[in-house]
Amino acid sequence: MTQKVDTAVVLAAGKGKRLDVFETPKPLLKIGGKSLIVHTLDNLKKAGIKNVFIVIRKGDFVQKRELIDYPLNIEFIEQTSGRRGMLDSMLSLEGKIDKPFYVTVSDLILSHNPYKMFVDCGVAGSADTGALVCFDSRQNKESGANTKVLARDGVIREISSRLPSYNALDLGIYYFSPKAHKSICALAKKDKTISSVPQFFVVYSQKEKIRSVEYSGDAWFDVNIPKTFIRAELYLGEENSAESGESKKERTSLKNLPKTVLLHNKKETVTDITVKRNILERLDEYEVIPSESYNSPHHIIVDESIDSFLGKPILDKLLSLGYKVYKHTVKAGENAKSINSYVKLSEEILNKGIDKKSTIISIGGGSVKDMGGFLASTLYRGIGFISIPTTILSQADAAIALKQGVNGGDGKNLIGSWYAPLKIIVDPATILKLDERWVSDGLAECIKQGFAYDKKLYNLLKGYKGDMKDLDFLESVLKLAIEDKVRTIEEDLHEDKIALVNQYGHEFGHAVEHLSGYAYGHGESVAIGMRVSAELSYILGICDRGVVDAHIELLEKYNLPHQVPKVISPEDILNSLKYNKKYYSGEPRFVLVDKIGSVWRDKTYYTVNCRDEFIKQAVEASYN
Numbered sequence: 001m002t003q004k005v006d007t008a009v010v011l012a013a014g015k016g017k018r019l020d021v022f023e024t025p026k027p028l029l030k031i032g033g034k035s036l037i038v039h040t041l042d043n044l045k046k047a048g049i050k051n052v053f054i055v056i057r058k059g060d061f062v063q064k065r066e067l068i069d070y071p072l073n074i075e076f077i078e079q080t081s082g083r084r085g086m087l088d089s090m091l092s093l094e095g096k097i098d099k100p101f102y103v104t105v106s107d108l109i110l111s112h113n114p115y116k117m118f119v120d121c122g123v124a125g126s127a128d129t130g131a132l133v134c135f136d137s138r139q140n141k142e143s144g145a146n147t148k149v150l151a152r153d154g155v156i157r158e159i160s161s162r163l164p165s166y167n168a169l170d171l172g173i174y175y176f177s178p179k180a181h182k183s184i185c186a187l188a189k190k191d192k193t194i195s196s197v198p199q200f201f202v203v204y205s206q207k208e209k210i211r212s213v214e215y216s217g218d219a220w221f222d223v224n225i226p227k228t229f230i231r232a233e234l235y236l237g238e239e240n241s242a243e244s245g246e247s248k249k250e251r252t253s254l255k256n257l258p259k260t261v262l263l264h265n266k267k268e269t270v271t272d273i274t275v276k277r278n279i280l281e282r283l284d285e286y287e288v289i290p291s292e293s294y295n296s297p298h299h300i301i302v303d304e305s306i307d308s309f310l311g312k313p314i315l316d317k318l319l320s321l322g323y324k325v326y327k328h329t330v331k332a333g334e335n336a337k338s339i340n341s342y343v344k345l346s347e348e349i350l351n352k353g354i355d356k357k358s359t360i361i362s363i364g365g366g367s368v369k370d371m372g373g374f375l376a377s378t379l380y381r382g383i384g385f386i387s388i389p390t391t392i393l394s395q396a397d398a399a400i401a402l403k404q405g406v407n408g409g410d411g412k413n414l415i416g417s418w419y420a421p422l423k424i425i426v427d428p429a430t431i432l433k434l435d436e437r438w439v440s441d442g443l444a445e446c447i448k449q450g451f452a453y454d455k456k457l458y459n460l461l462k463g464y465k466g467d468m469k470d471l472d473f474l475e476s477v478l479k480l481a482i483e484d485k486v487r488t489i490e491e492d493l494h495e496d497k498i499a500l501v502n503q504y505g506h507e508f509g510h511a512v513e514h515l516s517g518y519a520y521g522h523g524e525s526v527a528i529g530m531r532v533s534a535e536l537s538y539i540l541g542i543c544d545r546g547v548v549d550a551h552i553e554l555l556e557k558y559n560l561p562h563q564v565p566k567v568i569s570p571e572d573i574l575n576s577l578k579y580n581k582k583y584y585s586g587e588p589r590f591v592l593v594d595k596i597g598s599v600w601r602d603k604t605y606y607t608v609n610c611r612d613e614f615i616k617q618a619v620e621a622s623y624n
């Protein structure tokens, strides 16, 4: 006869050692806006449970205080001994429960209500014992859940953490009849070598049947290590945004507008990238500006500090070929990409004249290239763009991009476009005149590529012992970095998946760059950003300390800063992160390295969101 199950025991006495970084008792860790234990209680309530015994550690007042108002009959049981974990909890419940009940851990985040599954398969209220198992072990491969189960025909045949062959994992949710509860207590008292419930089941299954209840939800997270904590947080974020649109359902049920004509706007463009030492000296031997644009006016935008040795010679060569070319100089550095500078330049260019076949040719570092690209993408709604990057940073990274843009008052690159250059011409020899500071600054983006994507590049940078300005060395670094960038953006044009590796260190980096009033170069800021990101990754348990140390070592080797300047507070950084393009749904998101050469990822996600307190801790850890 089936008896309605209205009682449950929630085990909440564990210390949650592996989640110590969060400094909160594990059952009270908030995930998706509510604590883990409240997720469990909510599911129990929805499955018709009225009475709950919560087993807590002796003297744990925090949980009592937090759960005092929860709308179920809750009784707290203080566990006297914690040596045998769940088994001791079962003993402490002897004489308190005389009806069937569930026993559940309090650290699971599940997509489906597990207690309803016990009812649906007829185990609840009728069988003697049952355990929830998941046959799809891939769902939980990183969580550390390791009690293996061999189940057949709805019955558990074996259960142990050391089974050589198994087909399911134990989820830590069980059903007990009063008879089974008595047996477990008797056995626990008689045989002190039995130290866990799975061990009890091993003995119990020799005489009695333990039913296996199959968990058929599409996700389950055993939140016992930081990684699963983050995954569960991401998962619930997704669920909530799907749920918050009750109205979304209605909206999708509306009819589509009738289509009269279809406009396909997929535009395929190919950018030629040339990497050749000294090519700029022989530029008049090549078709730089497309021949069909021969009669159009063209505009060079050049950094004023390199005009004499790069801007002017290139202008002369193009003029000697008969092209009509105007030259506009901009101030060096970040000034080149202010919104005011954009307004001034576009007026100047329009005054001199352009047509649809005109091109903008940028000559300079990343800031001049960003400005040139944005001008090209907006003037006449898009004219040709040719990029001649002249710093390591722009040759390795900024120019190898479809992103063009200028700075807004509150942060970097806030106004911009996606626009493909016609040509990118990289002459590594231009860097011979570069200050040591800018060589280091540029190498920061290559170091970033090494940490986030390319271990070969990391090894090259780590192992190199010669002069930083050696052209052979720089060329090999450049080639690898360019190939990496091309590969990632070809796969992910709009940089929201794998190409996010290119933004490693940039969330904190942009904040430092902006907050320092651009006193730090872009690469220097990214270097600091990588250090803070590595600290955050370590705090969240994503990488080990060795990865953080490797960051510090390599950044110091190339004379790059990695400490956050003390004048910038964690609050300043938190505030500035709001202006990062990866800030959405009220939270900043970070690309984080898990091991050298790769970033943390989960299915389609490449970014991690986390609470402000961890961000502050990471900033504070990076002051020295």
Ligand SMILES: NC(=O)c1ccc[n+]([C@@H]2O[C@H](COP(=O)([O-])OP(=O)(O)OC[C@H]3O[C@@H](n4cnc5c(N)ncnc54)[C@H](O)[C@@H]3O)[C@@H](O)[C@H]2O)c1
Residues within 6 Å of the ligand: 303, 305, 306, 332, 333, 334, 337, 364, 365, 366, 367, 368, 370, 390, 391, 392, 393, 394, 397, 398, 399, 400, 401, 402, 403, 404, 405, 412, 413, 430, 431, 432, 433, 434, 435, 438, 441, 442, 521, 522, 523
């Ligand atoms: N669009 C993108 O995907 C992307 C990617 C990375 C960086 N960026 C942007 O790039 C900018 C940083 O670029 P950058 O580091 O090249 O800075 P930059 O353009 O400010 O140049 C750095 C310094 O080098 C000098 N310089 C340039 N070429 C030189 C040469 N050949 N010899 C001697 N001195 C030279 C400049 O005058 C300047 O003082 C930032 O604004 C950043 O946001 C954009």
